[in-house]
Amino acid sequence: MVDEPSAPAGPPPASQPVLRIANLVVRYPLSERPTLNGLDLSLAPGDRLALVGPSGCGKSTVARAVQQLLPQGSTCSGHLEVAGVDPRQLKRPALRRLRGEAIGLVFQDPMTRLNPLLTIGEHLSDTLEAHRAHWLTGAAMGASRRRRAVRQRAEALLTRVGIGLDRYGSYPHEFSGGMRQRLAIALALALAPKLVVADEPTTSLDVAVASQVMAELTGLCKEAGSALLLISHDLAMAGRWCDRIAVLDQGRLVEEAPSHQLLTAPASPLARRLVSKARAREGLHSSGPVGAPLLLELEELRSWHPLPSLPWQQRWLKAVDGVSLRLLEGETIGVVGASGCGKSSLCRALMGLAPVRGGAVRLQGRDLRQLRGRELRRARRRIQMVFQDPLACLNPQMPVGEAIADPLLIHRLASRHAARQRARELMEAVGLTPAEDFEHRRPRQLSGGQQQRVAIARALILEPKVLLCDESVSMLDAEVQADVLALLRRLQADLGLGLLFVTHDLSVASGFCHRVIVLDGGRIVEEGPGAQLLRHPQAAITRVLVDACPRLPALAA
């Protein structure tokens, strides 16, 4: 823990700070107002500071400014000092050394941050070669000895982040997201820089993997004595991994305090709002409806995919293998599990997108597997789905008003005019008000939260009874997540929807759902109210998920 939190523009600590930013103003080309507007920030060696704030507050710009990776034409004024030097004053070779040797950067999306044509080993040796003057002593070294030294160091780094040496020659596309992020960490820390900046390093990973990656990152930073600047929108994660939290708003620091203090007693209005939203996301425990009519009943549902095999000994991928559950009207069931546990397959099977090999699906008492043709289509309209990535599931060319009305036209349930009218009503219902302002926009012209509202409105226009939400909020930032969840809850109360809420985040599931089921290997391994699962997990996989899941500290009553 660091000593007393300094006031925003306090004096630097006794030891030489790794990063010192004072009154920093950054303006991107073609942008009217500065993205960073007088930011003050200071980091001592070995510090772990989290930078949080709402979308667009300038968090990520800090990472770019520190490395001078701002796009051409940006202006950057004020005081900026990394490891005692101002990166803006440096000539190219010196700046090149600063990047990598003094500052390591871990980016958000590990999928696009690696060169697809280079192997894992080549990524490491490439970086080590470029900085060999920094770590390789003995200047007059033969080329082959140098190569051996690089290889040795690269292998040591891989082992350190838990990647087997047999993967040295693998390509990035053969790696999972978590593995790629480990490589990114190895790359950022290859030269033991004094400062590591991690920009939302785990946002695209599932909770269990995310916690491993964060443990790896913080452990390595400690070993190398690097200070960590963690940029995140997730307060619970920030609190778990960092000593201090700094809250940013519109390019300014509004509050900086030790993590525990900030999460339990936030001082500024913005921090109070963020913390209360995060708490809302984690829990509004309420008991489920009692005595409500049964809506959806699964009995030993199996969804198996045929694997390539010999015809007489068919092998199956048992994605869902005997799941039974009962969903009441107005009830929310959380479906939780690690990647590959079959939670998405369950949704796909219910939507008729994946093969069902056995069991029964009864919707309002009728077995969907017995229905055919028009009857089946009519019944299917009662189950709708909201996907993870709203931008990917909306046609980029179609105005959102049309996208919402489209299902009515596809099923020939309304005239064009009536469909439009209905779409407008739904836009008002999901909070896109006034509808006239939004209906002609394209998906790209909306924020992530608004896009997901459009997707929800589109799912609701067919008046479903059951709504499947497959990771529907996991791509949104924490504050927006809380708003969308509140919207789902309100719609559920108004329309009596049954919700099947699929997520890898146990804390969200426990706060939002009446009951939670835990899947592993296509089967239900545990079931009960979320709070109970969090407190007394029984199954092994539940315990892993609970440990991985960062929680806000409890408020002293």
Added chain:
Amino acid sequence: MSRRNELLRYLGARLALAPLMLWLIASLVFLLLRVAPGDPIDALLGPKAPAAVRAALRQQLGLDQPLTVQYGHFISNLLHGDLGLSQASQEPVAGIIRQSLPASLELGVTALLLAAVVGLAVGFSGIARPEGKLDLAGRLYGIGTYALPPFWAAMLVQLVFAVWLGWLPVGGRFPPSLLPPTGTGFYLLDSLRAGNWSQLQGTVRHLTLPAATLGLLLSGIFDNALRLNLRRALASDYVEAARSRGLGEARVVLRHALPNALLPVLTITGITVASLIGGALLIEVTFSWPGIAFRLQEAISQRDYPVVQGIVVVVAALVVMVTVLVDLLVALLDPRIRF
């Protein structure tokens, strides 16, 4: 399965489809030729020949038989590797192709190499300063050469370099005063192998103008393709990540951006080869280059069915081979490709 076996299986699958494609193309050409207006007898004898002579020739060439029978003959001969005889000269079609194909390949390969070297160099040159003067000039060059009408460009080149300046010959493949080199039919190779200086000089002098013209017309494709893909690669996340690790700019461009930009260019090259045939037709006709496109144009105007069919089938086979080869090369170079 190992990657090498996968590649072999992929190659096998692609080549297994080739005969089917060739059969479809051969059938299509057969049909189109007979549907198109014009009669080979008219072309051979002129419209004023007596009816009896016409009938006799028609019978001799087998053109009096029903289409199905003619088609059966054509396909079964094709399967035996027999392309038939030219109706106009009674020469074997295979011989005509053997004579003219090397000329076309020599011209095409030289032009393609020129286009690749010039186009890629121009495309790469603007990268240091995007939107700078060099970049703009390169972009203009790309659009300009791409938009040039081939025959007009060819005639202009002839006018300037052959007629006004008199530096190089107007057309043909070899000086008429010399004996052409013998061997493979590729004059550059043959004269080099024979060590005959005057033959080599004659070959190069005749090759320069048509190859340069065709190369110039094609270089715009390379220029634009590389420029666009390099820009995209340089704006990509992994390049920013590489910069953030403190790699030098040369390393970032040459090792991270360029290979990723060249992959799509390679695919485009494959497609260009197919379009080369169309461009080569106009160039060969304008420069009286005795290549396959030149002979094709001759045969079409004479309604010489067997020659047209033979040339089209051989050219189609070549294009199929080149595309398979390019696909294979891309698959070898890009580890992400699964078969």
